[in-house]
Amino acid sequence: MRGNPFLTNFKDLRHTLNLSTISTAVVTASFGCTGPALIIIGGAANGGLTYAQTISWLFAIYFFSGLLGIYLALKYRQPIAGAYTIAGAVLVSGSLANFTLNEAIGAYLIANILVIILGLSGLIDKVMKWMPTPIVMAMIVGVMIRFAIDMITSITISPLLAGSAILAFLLSSRFFKKVPPVLSALLVAVPLAIITNAFQFQGEQELFIVPQLIMPAFSMEAIVSISIPLALLIICSENAQATGVLMAQGYQPPNNAMAISGSAIGLVAAFFGAHAINIAGPGTAICSANEVGNKETRYAASFVNGIFHTLYGLFASLIVPFVIAMPSVIVTVIAGLAMLGVLTKSLKTAFSNSQFQMGAFFALIIGISGVNFFHISAPLWAIIGGLLISFLIEKEHFGLRLKAEMK
Numbered sequence: 001m002r003g004n005p006f007l008t009n010f011k012d013l014r015h016t017l018n019l020s021t022i023s024t025a026v027v028t029a030s031f032g033c034t035g036p037a038l039i040i041i042g043g044a045a046n047g048g049l050t051y052a053q054t055i056s057w058l059f060a061i062y063f064f065s066g067l068l069g070i071y072l073a074l075k076y077r078q079p080i081a082g083a084y085t086i087a088g089a090v091l092v093s094g095s096l097a098n099f100t101l102n103e104a105i106g107a108y109l110i111a112n113i114l115v116i117i118l119g120l121s122g123l124i125d126k127v128m129k130w131m132p133t134p135i136v137m138a139m140i141v142g143v144m145i146r147f148a149i150d151m152i153t154s155i156t157i158s159p160l161l162a163g164s165a166i167l168a169f170l171l172s173s174r175f176f177k178k179v180p181p182v183l184s185a186l187l188v189a190v191p192l193a194i195i196t197n198a199f200q201f202q203g204e205q206e207l208f209i210v211p212q213l214i215m216p217a218f219s220m221e222a223i224v225s226i227s228i229p230l231a232l233l234i235i236c237s238e239n240a241q242a243t244g245v246l247m248a249q250g251y252q253p254p255n256n257a258m259a260i261s262g263s264a265i266g267l268v269a270a271f272f273g274a275h276a277i278n279i280a281g282p283g284t285a286i287c288s289a290n291e292v293g294n295k296e297t298r299y300a301a302s303f304v305n306g307i308f309h310t311l312y313g314l315f316a317s318l319i320v321p322f323v324i325a326m327p328s329v330i331v332t333v334i335a336g337l338a339m340l341g342v343l344t345k346s347l348k349t350a351f352s353n354s355q356f357q358m359g360a361f362f363a364l365i366i367g368i369s370g371v372n373f374f375h376i377s378a379p380l381w382a383i384i385g386g387l388l389i390s391f392l393i394e395k396e397h398f399g400l401r402l403k404a405e406m407k
């Protein structure tokens with residue numbers, strides 16, 4: 001591509017912005033700005049943060065992750081969505097009982113520096129390229145299958161909302177192929193929720209709150225307890241999921257650049273309370289799905305999603321009451337429907353050939369289990385478990401893979 005790819009891709013947006021890419025961005029933002037935001041709000045309350053500090057945290061993770069998504073989508077023309085690690089938010093909220101917010105900010109800065117160093121070394125990209133594809137794809141299915149399972153179980157919670165959304169998705173897929181089926185599901189579920197008074201508004205906070213600048217303090221205990229596991233979560237959980245999703249869709253993800261860019265922005269965001277800025281596994285999965293359209297145009301969905309995230313961060317204090325009011329069933333069902341394409345394609349890729357099948361199977365079930373040891377979540381353990389099993393009983397497959405790559 002001639003000229004500056006960033007500017008060229010920006011100019012091409014007028015050709016790539018369409019009903020599919022914009023509606024996908026709406027779905028992605030609806031997912032990323034509702035359920036995960038509630039986890040942050042709950043974690044901030046458990047950690048003893050004030051409402052102003054909570055809003056500042058929300059501003060930082062959404063505003064800066066939106067900028068990350070916009071930048072990477074335009075630079076690499078890939079549907080890379082920015083976000084933050086939810087597991088990391090849970091880790092941090094538990095640690096805030098033992099450390100001051102200033103010490104936590106210092107630990108966030110160290111975690112970002114660790115990720116940048118690993119990215120600059122080229123190690124992240126080398127590891128992901130060496131990783132057997134079936135094991136990575138099986139991990140993706142194992143970790144993300146919960147979205148599809150929760151979609152089904154949500155029918156027992158609200159048969160009308162969940163059932164109507166799923167039915168609208170299926171009918172749209174069959175009879176209205178030009179309309180994104182997930183958009184059809186959303187257009188049916190939200191009006192129904194309004195009609196049935198499923199939106200539960202509590203005390204609305206109308207005051208605009210300015211984000212707070214928080215200076216760091218450095219504690220060795222906080223660095224050990226927060227920085228190291230947080231850096232591992234960024235690389236081995238969130239970024240690894242996004243890499244696997246992009247690989248499954250035929251992209252060549254810039255692994256080192258994704259890690260470096262996310263943590264470089266994260267260094268700035270940390271001063272406002274952001275625990276991490278990284279690539280979104282589920283968000284990238286939604287934006288990269290086949291239903292979004294031509295492979296070359298899907299980056300527009302991530303771009304628009306990034307715009308939504310930055311706006312959400314800027315106006316977090318005004319939007320949060322509406323997020324809290326939205327029925328969780330809608331978020332659950334829409335997320336599950338949006339993941340179906342990625343799940344089926346990843347599952348096919350994981351088990352379509354004879355290599356690494358036992359390792360892939362263990363990666364699948366470990367991912368499904370949701371195990372968490374030493375503050376490290378299931379995605380990393382799924383990959384480690386799959387590799388260990390393959391080394392134990394499928395060692396010859398690594399040799400065959402190496403020979404194939406050398407040809």
